[in-house]
Amino acid sequence: MGNCNDSTVEELQACESHQWYRKFMTECPSGLLTFYEFKKFFGLRNLSETSNAYVRTMFTTFDMNDDGFIDFMEYVAALSLVLKGGVQQKLRWYFKLYDIDGSGCIDRDELLLIIKSIRAINGIPQEMSAEDFANMVFDKIDINGDGELSYEEFMEGVQNDETLLKTLTESLDLTHIVQKIQGELKANM
Secondary structure, three states: OOOOOOOOHHHHHHHHHHHHHHHHHHHOOOOEEOHHHHHHHOOOOOOOHHHHHHHHHHHHHHOOOOOOOEEHHHHHHHHHHHHHOOHHHHHHHHHHHHOOOOOOEEEHHHHHHHHHHHHHHHOOOOOOOHHHHHHHHHHHHOOOOOOEEEHHHHHHHHHOOHHHHHHHHHHOOOHHHHHHHHHHHHHOO
């Protein structure tokens, strides 16, 4: 199983799964990833308070059974969503991530907080300020003008606006983190 030069897709996926499992169990032998281990696992250190809050929210969305830990199955589900999820699945996850207080709606402050945090973690300069981007999102998709985005407004609005869809997808693209981990896995073989 240590040799990953197999030819079929199934064998390659099985080998990759084995590597992810080894990485997961090496980092958290208990089989349960705490928030601290989650940050360490993804190389997230010295975060600002805002960025730390965003990572906490991300951790909570991946902790599907709300037990305060991410087990291997939740970890696999999160990776699957990030790497292979369709637009609908990702948008549902984005909505849950943006709805920090769990009210079922995203307000301007929640959206702004997440955008600032994502930008701080990604470290990629943006043409538009976080405030201008949040305002643009609300101008485009807050249909009833109540200052909150319902799930329906968010899903429909983002899917019907190519620019928003592209920007949100790119801003939450975690493949650079996944590639970093895959590099570590290959180096340890």
